[in-house]
Amino acid sequence: xxxxxxxxxxxxxxxxxxxxxxxxxxxxxxxxxxxxxxxxxxxxxxxxxxxxxxxxxxxxxxxxxxxxxxxxxxxxxxxxxxxxxxxxxxxxxxxxxxxxxxxxxxxxxxxxxxxxxxxxxxxxxxxxxxxxxxxxxxxxxxxxxxxxxxxxxxxxxxxxxxxxxxxxxxxxxxxxxxxxxxxxxxxxxxxxxxxxxxxxxxxxxxxxxxxxxxxxxxxxxxxxxxxxxxxxxxxxxxxxxxxxxxxxxxxxxxxxxxxxxxxxxxxxxxxxxxxxxxxxxxxxxxxxxxxxxxxxxxxxxxxxxxxxxxxxxxxxxxxxxxxxxxxxxxxxxxxxxxxxxxxxxxxxxxxxxxxxxxxxxxxxxxxxxxxxxxxxxxxxxxxxxxxxxxxxxxxxxxxxxxxxxxxxxxxxxxxxxxxxxxxxxxxxxxxxxxxxxxxxxxxxxxxxxxxxxxxxxxxxxxxxxxxxxxxxxxxxxxxxxxxxxxxxxxxxxxxxxxxxxxxxxxxxxxxxxxxxxxxxxxxxxxxxxxxxxxxxxxxxxxxxxxx
Numbered sequence: 001x002x003x004x005x006x007x008x009x010x011x012x013x014x015x016x017x018x019x020x021x022x023x024x025x026x027x028x029x030x031x032x033x034x035x036x037x038x039x040x041x042x043x044x045x046x047x048x049x050x051x052x053x054x055x056x057x058x059x060x061x062x063x064x065x066x067x068x069x070x071x072x073x074x075x076x077x078x079x080x081x082x083x084x085x086x087x088x089x090x091x092x093x094x095x096x097x098x099x100x101x102x103x104x105x106x107x108x109x110x111x112x113x114x115x116x117x118x119x120x121x122x123x124x125x126x127x128x129x130x131x132x133x134x135x136x137x138x139x140x141x142x143x144x145x146x147x148x149x150x151x152x153x154x155x156x157x158x159x160x161x162x163x164x165x166x167x168x169x170x171x172x173x174x175x176x177x178x179x180x181x182x183x184x185x186x187x188x189x190x191x192x193x194x195x196x197x198x199x200x201x202x203x204x205x206x207x208x209x210x211x212x213x214x215x216x217x218x219x220x221x222x223x224x225x226x227x228x229x230x231x232x233x234x235x236x237x238x239x240x241x242x243x244x245x246x247x248x249x250x251x252x253x254x255x256x257x258x259x260x261x262x263x264x265x266x267x268x269x270x271x272x273x274x275x276x277x278x279x280x281x282x283x284x285x286x287x288x289x290x291x292x293x294x295x296x297x298x299x300x301x302x303x304x305x306x307x308x309x310x311x312x313x314x315x316x317x318x319x320x321x322x323x324x325x326x327x328x329x330x331x332x333x334x335x336x337x338x339x340x341x342x343x344x345x346x347x348x349x350x351x352x353x354x355x356x357x358x359x360x361x362x363x364x365x366x367x368x369x370x371x372x373x374x375x376x377x378x379x380x381x382x383x384x385x386x387x388x389x390x391x392x393x394x395x396x397x398x399x400x401x402x403x404x405x406x407x408x409x410x411x412x413x414x415x416x417x418x419x420x421x422x423x424x425x426x427x428x429x430x431x432x433x434x435x436x437x438x439x440x441x442x443x444x445x446x447x448x449x450x451x452x453x454x455x456x457x458x459x460x461x462x463x464x465x466x467x468x469x470x471x472x473x474x475x476x477x478x479x480x481x482x483x484x485x486x487x488x489x490x491x492x493x494x495x496x497x498x499x500x501x502x503x504x505x506x507x508x509x510x511x512x513x514x515x516x517x518x519x520x521x522x523x524x525x526x527x528x529x530x531x532x533x534x535x536x537x538x539x540x541x542x543x544x545x546x547x
Contacts, residue, residue, distance in 0.1 A: 002218045008352040015364035023184040026099030029251035034060035040256040064177035065170045066097035077102035082129035084108040086261040090155040094130040102180030105189040107238040118142040133157020184208040202400030212394025216343020216363045217249040220310035220333035222350045225253040232258040233283040267291040275302040286314040287527035317453035318356035340396040358428040375411035380425045387414035439468030460488045465529045480512035490517035
């Protein structure tokens, strides 16, 4: 755990990694607290509004029984188990039980279609899957193409042929279970990347990945844990942001987590949810924050008092940071990482100046730099690729059965992120864009983020994304896709006004020479803008506003 200090340098100097040789995520986030029989672990609000509460003793008792179910089904050390569930108690129990038997969890997003599921389950050669009635039909459609899939554990819905009833099996199982002894470096889970540049790759992580995440969770949440902390995120637990940025570290620290299976993010409902449950800490993706910012005067209807909000995935910009202070009453601390090596850079308003637009500084314990193609650290202020030096407990072991991709991820001892940034003389990182997002126009190289931040300052702009469109004269020109704020009607005059707005605030070569007003932007399941699809003009992923 991070030791609090007066300055960022104080915290870095006092930090030491403590990674034991023998370590198991399931035991760490559950069993170590179970002797405190009434210590609250999980608060689950169903779609109906009914609330269930689970103590750590509940989680241990139920996960031990589930581990016996898995073991009786032939699941053991190294076997892969898919978990196709939303935020719910069964998801947490499945993860804990899988780790206790020494198996490898494969989190799966419930909005995945059959092709996406078949690829991930087939690639990982999963022997079992835990899912619910809402997703069972998808598994039925692809099961013949998954020769390794032997067991389907069904958490809810009517009993179905070829499935094992989750809760019935737990009720019948023995409560006596001895967890498999795992090393910190043993495989624990495979999280698949989004696959925006080719087929998805399975990032294989060891049990130590949770310990590697801890300083990157504690810092942006102003030294989690503190008394009365209560954590929530709208991010799905199938993704690293929901699973290892919120659920696992909270349980590690003995902090209760609030779960809810919302089918769609509703900003007004989010304010109500935060107020009703007394949420103190939240990981909020930038898209969620932008939607919440559009809600008028939420404090007049909702009584909330938060202690920390962390956000990552896209740069927030000054406008959202100002909104966070005024409306949420906190400085939103941005952080940065990726599936292969997460939470590497962060802000923390308690010990450092938060500079709008910056991802922050290297999280204590991680060696993060900006490097060139040869892996050489570039001078301050120079654009290069963000990289983290190995060994590092948060770093993935490999891409699952993809040695070529694993090798390409590294240059020397640097794990390359594929993200371009510059690091200033004070150690702050400034995101420029993905390596394939850089725009080259008339000899100038630009990242989309600064332009998007400027666009967001215009009162008519709700959300914006910028790409480079091929141009015979300039190589590329800047093109902006804009979702207008509610009540705004796109016009030619508004388009010209926005162009001039950017031109006078940035530079003549950075303003968008083309603007297209759209109803929505193509987003990944984790809320990141898919600029690649904008560049390729995939109209089926978003609908255009007609003028």
